[in-house]
Amino acid sequence: MIIDCHGHYTTAPPEHRGFREAQLARLEDPTLPALGAAEIGDEQIRESIEANQLRLLRERGCDLMIFSPQASAMEHHVPDPGTALAWARACNDLVARVVGLFPDHFAGVCQLPQTPGGDLAAPVAELRRCVEELGFVGCNLNPDPSGGHWTSKPLTDEYWFSLYEAMVELDVPAMIHVSSSCNENFHALGAHYINADTTAFMQLIEGDLFARFPTLRLIIPHGGGAVPYHWGRYRGLADRLGRPPLDEHVMGNVFFDTCVYHQPGIDLLGRVIPVDNILFASELLGAVRGVDPETGFYWDDTKRYIDALDVPGEDKRKVFELNARRVYPRLDAQLEARGK
Amino acid sequence: MIIDCHGHYTTAPPEHRGFREAQLARLEDPTLPALGAAEIGDEQIRESIEANQLRLLRERGCDLMIFSPQASAMEHHVPDPGTALAWARACNDLVARVVGLFPDHFAGVCQLPQTPGGDLAAPVAELRRCVEELGFVGCNLNPDPSGGHWTSKPLTDEYWFSLYEAMVELDVPAMIHVSSSCNENFHALGAHYINADTTAFMQLIEGDLFARFPTLRLIIPHGGGAVPYHWGRYRGLADRLGRPPLDEHVMGNVFFDTCVYHQPGIDLLGRVIPVDNILFASELLGAVRGVDPETGFYWDDTKRYIDALDVPGEDKRKVFELNARRVYPRLDAQLEARGK
Numbered sequence: 107m108i109i110d111c112h113g114h115y116t117t118a119p120p121e122h123r124g125f126r127e128a129q130l131a132r133l134e135d136p137t138l139p140a141l142g143a144a145e146i147g148d149e150q151i152r153e154s155i156e157a158n159q160l161r162l163l164r165e166r167g168c169d170l171m172i173f174s175p176q177a178s179a180m181e182h183h184v185p186d187p188g189t190a191l192a193w194a195r196a197c198n199d200l201v202a203r204v205v206g207l208f209p210d211h212f213a214g215v216c217q218l219p220q221t222p223g224g225d226l227a228a229p230v231a232e233l234r235r236c237v238e239e240l241g242f243v244g245c246n247l248n249p250d251p252s253g254g255h256w257t258s259k260p261l262t263d264e265y266w267f268s269l270y271e272a273m274v275e276l277d278v279p280a281m282i283h284v285s286s287s288c289n290e291n292f293h294a295l296g297a298h299y300i301n302a303d304t305t306a307f308m309q310l311i312e313g314d315l316f317a318r319f320p321t322l323r324l325i326i327p328h329g330g331g332a333v334p335y336h337w338g339r340y341r342g343l344a345d346r347l348g349r350p351p352l353d354e355h356v357m358g359n360v361f362f363d364t365c366v367y368h369q370p371g372i373d374l375l376g377r378v379i380p381v382d383n384i385l386f387a388s389e390l391l392g393a394v395r396g397v398d399p400e401t402g403f404y405w406d407d408t409k410r411y412i413d414a415l416d417v418p419g420e421d422k423r424k425v426f427e428l429n430a431r432r433v434y435p436r437l438d439a440q441l442e443a444r445g446k
Numbered sequence: 447m448i449i450d451c452h453g454h455y456t457t458a459p460p461e462h463r464g465f466r467e468a469q470l471a472r473l474e475d476p477t478l479p480a481l482g483a484a485e486i487g488d489e490q491i492r493e494s495i496e497a498n499q500l501r502l503l504r505e506r507g508c509d510l511m512i513f514s515p516q517a518s519a520m521e522h523h524v525p526d527p528g529t530a531l532a533w534a535r536a537c538n539d540l541v542a543r544v545v546g547l548f549p550d551h552f553a554g555v556c557q558l559p560q561t562p563g564g565d566l567a568a569p570v571a572e573l574r575r576c577v578e579e580l581g582f583v584g585c586n587l588n589p590d591p592s593g594g595h596w597t598s599k600p601l602t603d604e605y606w607f608s609l610y611e612a613m614v615e616l617d618v619p620a621m622i623h624v625s626s627s628c629n630e631n632f633h634a635l636g637a638h639y640i641n642a643d644t645t646a647f648m649q650l651i652e653g654d655l656f657a658r659f660p661t662l663r664l665i666i667p668h669g670g671g672a673v674p675y676h677w678g679r680y681r682g683l684a685d686r687l688g689r690p691p692l693d694e695h696v697m698g699n700v701f702f703d704t705c706v707y708h709q710p711g712i713d714l715l716g717r718v719i720p721v722d723n724i725l726f727a728s729e730l731l732g733a734v735r736g737v738d739p740e741t742g743f744y745w746d747d748t749k750r751y752i753d754a755l756d757v758p759g760e761d762k763r764k765v766f767e768l769n770a771r772r773v774y775p776r777l778d779a780q781l782e783a784r785g786k
Contacts, residue, residue: 256631291596296648300672301641308636332640332672338708342734342745368678374714394682405682
């Protein structure tokens, strides 16, 4: 089976965005009434998925997508904790309904109600709710809740430890994924996302997080940012900083997805990064939705690039399925329970 | 001949750093005396170069290095304009002396006296001095003088135009190069440098700078940050943003160096980026100074990777020499005047 570990609900019904806008309006004008999450019918959800993510999964020969709320809409830069919590719950509940409607094709990953520098008790509680009550298999962790101002602590700082403790206890991984950019220097999809991936990996090299949390697992999306292209630089910097070789120091706990939108990039990823650390993903419907005029195929049809990789079939099976089942053991258990 | 377009004077005599420290101390305590730039003898400079950059150039079979002050020591985050100017002048004068002592092996590129959000009149004046009086062939332009807080305007903003006008008039390019990181999230060499490269390229995609400055030339170092690895993403984002194809939109004016410290990375660069846009460089002595235990060679001995590229000899000559002479026409004129 083919598991896509990185998909977002970018096609949620407009009423959901309407709820968000009402939230933000009420922050501006507290006399406005507090609204609950939007009332959205099953049929609306079904249509929004069948015409989009599910159609593309089927067309491209994929089976299951690990599915989370729209990343750019997490908007963790809004500092009010109550707003963040209500928004995360609404987003996660909607993803849970997608999973409930299409259990063979989607597994849930949750948005955390983070705020810039905010206490992590609410994110931990929401993670527990999503995993224990909604059956989610992981979370998205934003390393820069400020949205491009980078005012938070590095991922190796104890600020984050309570979240890691919960992840370890629940045995779920996090994808390190920023949200929209509030800094005009950073285009969200073209700079902020990729920079965050690169930044996170370098923080992990500098620190020693996995000595403290040996079973913690982090997925760095977008092919690991700049890291595989500069693999020699990172190996050399680890050496210069007196860290162990990367395989020992971080690669037991860090995984890269395959959201790299051309064949030469995927070829590099496959050549440089150990196959056990690569998880198939497309980010659909995400950053780049069009067709590459040079190939005639969608940029984000990343399965084509993996298919064309010159590696043994068993390695491809790891990338397409086995690594995801290992990194997301709760998904594996769900699949096993369904005889898959 | 083989031209390395990216080297820094990281081995300047310690008296030079002493001047900097005296400057910074005086900012803390204005009662301290104002000191002039350090007095450094020719012999000290000669030793600092012969034992380091020049030795490595010779050992690796390179001829000439385009040479600028230590990038991480530019420290544009210090907001006092007078301090920035005195420091840039001292750094540039020292590079000019290196060039004067070894004219066959070094050509000068200047540090600009930038400050966060500061007026660009002083940087423009220092650029003119360095080009017209010291014979420099280009400059380093810091897109984030704040040092990792990214408080400045994007490179496409009119804030920068007076500098571009001077560059166009003087016919010199800029390398887009940040300095040290004041943000604990960003390791300077492993995150801040690479992120800045990626960020700059995406800003150029978003804007339309080269319609206004058709002869402006920018070198993005460190192999273009994450860009070649994500070339499909950038081509797709340009399309999504309604921009022309990258070849038309930016690649007439933007060049990537070869500071990528492993063979697979250089192979990707050569496969993806047009050969006319690649300039040989090593960044020595820079980020990664050790030996790769897997190959037994220095990480930053990038000439080996170019030598091993599977491209025609004429293409390698472009990367090693001809592109640099085209992008730095003042260097070309100097070389021609010496019959080279």
